[in-house]
Structure formats: C-alpha cells, structure tokens
Amino acid sequence: MARDRARIAKPRLRILMGSEIAIGPGKADLLEAIAGSGSISAAARQMGMSYRRAWTLVEVMNRSFRGPLVDTLTGGTGGGGARVTELGADVLARYRAMETRAAVAVAPEMRAFARLLASPGKP
Amino acid sequence: MARDRARIAKPRLRILMGSEIAIGPGKADLLEAIAGSGSISAAARQMGMSYRRAWTLVEVMNRSFRGPLVDTLTGGTGGGGARVTELGADVLARYRAMETRAAVAVAPEMRAFARLLASPGKP
DNA sequence: CCACGTGATATTTCTCTGTATATAACGGGA
DNA sequence: TCCCGTTATATACAGAGAAATATCACGTGG
Numbered sequence: 052m053a054r055d056r057a058r059i060a061k062p063r064l065r066i067l068m069g070s071e072i073a074i075g076p077g078k079a080d081l082l083e084a085i086a087g088s089g090s091i092s093a094a095a096r097q098m099g100m101s102y103r104r105a106w107t108l109v110e111v112m113n114r115s116f117r118g119p120l121v122d123t124l125t126g127g128t129g130g131g132g133a134r135v136t137e138l139g140a141d142v143l144a145r146y147r148a149m150e151t152r153a154a155v156a157v158a159p160e161m162r163a164f165a166r167l168l169a170s171p172g173k174p
Numbered sequence: 175m176a177r178d179r180a181r182i183a184k185p186r187l188r189i190l191m192g193s194e195i196a197i198g199p200g201k202a203d204l205l206e207a208i209a210g211s212g213s214i215s216a217a218a219r220q221m222g223m224s225y226r227r228a229w230t231l232v233e234v235m236n237r238s239f240r241g242p243l244v245d246t247l248t249g250g251t252g253g254g255g256a257r258v259t260e261l262g263a264d265v266l267a268r269y270r271a272m273e274t275r276a277a278v279a280v281a282p283e284m285r286a287f288a289r290l291l292a293s294p295g296k297p
Numbered sequence: 298c299c300a301c302g303t304g305a306t307a308t309t310t311c312t313c314t315g316t317a318t319a320t321a322a323c324g325g326g327a
Numbered sequence: 328t329c330c331c332g333t334t335a336t337a338t339a340c341a342g343a344g345a346a347a348t349a350t351c352a353c354g355t356g357g
Binding site: 213214215216225226229246247248249250251252253254255256 | 301302303304305306
C-alpha cells in the first residue's frame, strides 16, 4: 500500500566526524528520549536498547561536538539523571531541519524511484 | 582545513526495500565500477573488496528492483563478464541525481552544522 | 581436448559488535 | 545510617557479518 511506499522512501541523514557517526537517526531519537525522560537509562528502556549502548552513543555525541550534548548528574534525588544541554537542543533542532529539507528535496524523485523497486511479493 | 569540513559534510542516501538496502553509496559505486570494467571480479578488485561481497551486493540489487540491474555471462571469451542493464543505468542516474539534490538542499545548514562539531584535535 | 578467467556457491575462520552481567561511586531521602 | 536508582565502567559471552579459502560450472580459443 501507499503507506509502505512512504516508509520505504525515508532518506537517512548522517553527520560524520572522521569515521565516527557524530549524529544520525538513532542518536537523534535517543537525544529526544533523554530530553523527555530526564535519564539515560529511562531513554534506553523506552527505546528498547541496553543502557551500555545508550551510554556509548551519548559518549560519542559528547565527544564529537564542541561541547557535551548531554549533561549527567550522578547520585541525588532519583539516583541521578541526564539533561540535554542548550547545544544539544540546538544540534537536534538543526538535524531535524536538515532531515525534513532533504526529504522534501528528494521526495519527487523518490516517488519515481519507488516505481522501479520490486513488488512486495516478487517472482 | 576547509577540505576536511567538506569531506565530513557528505550526506549519505540509502533506498530501503523492507529492511534491506536496495541501493546506497557503496552499491552505486560498485555499479559504476561494473559498468566501467565489464566484470564483477574486476570491479571488486578495483574497489578493494572480495568477489564474494561484490557478488552479494549485486544479488541484493537484482532482487530489490523490478528487474536485474546487472546481467551476467558465464563462460565465453575472457571467462565471462557482467553488464549493467538499461534499468541499472536508469537507477544509477536517478540515484546520483537524488544524491546531488539532497546535498544541495542541505548544504547551507550543513555548513552551520560543521561549526558545532569538535575541532580535529579535541581537548 | 585442454587451459583459462569468470561467475556461482559452499565452507571455514576471524573479527567485530552488541548484550548481558557485575561492580563501584554518588548523594539525597527515609 | 542505610537504601535507592542512576551514572560509570569492566569483563565475559554470543551472534552477526566479513573475509579467506576451496570447489564447480561454463564456454570460447588455442
């Protein structure tokens, strides 16, 4: 159906820092989840990934940019927490903007492209 | 230097077919190498990958689209060879066009983004 | 009829990545 | 003072993916 086509036609955007991915679709989602939940572990649970993985992604993000995108606090009420910095919010907003711009620019040709793809049930 | 920034700011575009990547930067390059050399093994050597890997990529491409993007011939003069079909050339051209369109649409914000990234030698 | 270079697979090995698990530090609240 | 949930980190294990290797099929040219 048309909804499947729309799901297929999603361009993924990645910003590289050397050979590492500074930010991409997964890290952006994680950033939003942290902003919403106020904790790395909560965000990890929410996204169905291990805390270890989420923490590694955060570490890479913090290391890739001019400053940390996520500030962490250990101990205290609730055991600690994490907070998205101003820079982090800025990065996220710019990334989302670039995502939609790229999607819009590519949309017409993406539709033409979809007609070249195989049918769901292929012979 | 500025050239590094340009290299970093390269958006990568992938067309997905279900969970498989129908075509992406690597497969596009491989397609061009096959078109230029007339053989999968020659293209694989040229790109520094194993024949196995190149063949697998071709197999995925052929399976993902309406028809094969690469026609193969086994035996004969030179032992055989491979040829990019008309559909393959079409797919490649459209993919390259989408790549440049996405790059152009994203370029200004990408430059702004680069200023948020860490310096090459990071503290 | 044999040799050659390529496509097409199967098999084995190795490396890498992610996951699971365990532990310590931390600091506010009961 | 002890407890709690979180951050932070190390270590061991498992699975996936890539790579190296090994055959086999093929058909034209010598």
